Amino acid sequence: MANVDFATLGVVSCAEALAQKKYSSRELVSAMLENIRRSDGRIHAFLNVDENAALAAADASDARRAAGAPLSDFDGVPIGVKDNISVEGETLSCAGKILAPVRSPYDATAITRLKSQGFIPFGRLNMDEFAMGSSCENSAFGPTANPLDVGRVPGGSSGGSAAAVAAKFVPAALGSDTGGSIRQPAAFCGAVGLKPTYGRVSRSGLVAFASSLDQIGPLAPCVEDAAAVFDAISGHDPLDCTSLELPGAKTLAAVRAVARTNPLSGMKIGLPGEYFGAGGISSGVAKVMDDAVAALRKLGADVVEVSLPHTEYAVAVYYIVATAEASANLARFDGIRYGDRKKGADLVDTYFKSRGEGFGAEVKRRILLGTYVLSSGYYDAYYLKAQKVRTLIRRDFEEVFRKCDLLLTPVTPDVAFRFGEKSDPLQMYLSDIFTIALNLAGNCGVSIPGGVDAETDLPVGIQLIAPDLAEDRLLAAAAAYEKNVFSFRPAPFGC
């Protein structure tokens, strides 16, 4: 325990400490396990941790380092994993009852890549059931609390991932982002959260929610750590036919170059008027945005107002496309081939009972909505129409990126809210307004801590958005902001 400095816990800092033999991977994993045993009772970031698997992987890593043959600079660094990303032999419940008995038969490609570089998949992180939700309150196994204020939600759906990073339980974590599920919890917990370009990270082994929107990405304490994990998991995968035929990203070099150069100098950054005029932005978030704009200008960026005219339709398009795809994807969970079976009078009755008892309220609501918008007579009016408006939303981004290098927007209208504060589903959906357009358009975005809300002392996230495949530019700008303007370093939870 003594050797591990939890205050600076991160991917790069752990890799350096391992290389310098400040501690072994076993000592690191053991100290993390002790920390979690002591403090996670109050956070509930983890659904479970397979301690033996983590320790065995740590021992194997230590043996490689002792033999002078580490698999990469990051050999022996543990990464927390959201419970919808497959790790062989571990749970894959998606925080839902219906998949509670399942153990993954294989590794997701993102996990295969991490393991091949010596990273250790560590524990199963809580989430909103099947990634449907913005608060982690929809977990069938109980909510996760925000380590910065345990009376507040950590955001969602990757709430366990964000909370584990903020509490310093893990150096970084994997999440998945369908409509903001990485960026919004990162904002609520003061972490960095990257939604990569669609197709950049394989979806093989990620339990599908909305296949045309889902993307795996990192949550981490700083931009450099997020870049290291993103580089490790990205790249073409023949197992995912929507995976882009490109080699793995190399953003870490661009991020590290920020130590010597200022990428913001001369960069053109657009502020979409529709995101700021939408109303509902709290005064604390507005103040952080104003300060961020001033700081970026001071660093040499040319900040200009731009327009994304179809922004106001993004939430409507999203809740048609996402629920339609979800209703089809979740049809496979019927208690027959895997998962929890609730026996009925016959086969069809078994479907009804297994699904009726196995899914939570929000998942049922979305399956019903998706089934409705795809049902006979409504397909053209809802799903086809939404796909056409989706084209217009994508064109908005293409148009605006002819004029600017990046966009700057809020991530959420307000800081992390209190448990139970948002009980109306539509109201909850509308709070996703700033994050979902990106999933529809497919390009990349990152949420980074932008400043602090004066009233609550909680961090406020800001979102930088880049065109398709421009993660290096995106993360370099984020790193420059972090270095020159604001960085958030919470104390380890419970210390």
Next chain:
Amino acid sequence: MADTSIDVAYVAQLARLEIDPAQTEKLRRELGDIVSYIAKLDEVDVSGVEPTVHALSRSNVWREDVAKDSFPREKMLANAPETIGGDLIKVPQVLPGEGSN
């Protein structure tokens, strides 16, 4: 899109989802609110606009037609709720009237 009154029982039937009858009215109201909201897409003129299925469209992703080992059966069936001798998935009776064995 004007009609936003959803027949929850019918949609639940399509989705093979058992719904607590006590919840039907609440669901009808919640879904009605959401459907009324998404009807705002009526305002948008989409004439001549192609639908987007995937953000970064790819088509005809082929692989070589090469025989490979399939996923091991015992691993695949390890998660089945019930099996017959660990070899087949045991399913509930499909057709009525026949004896089950």
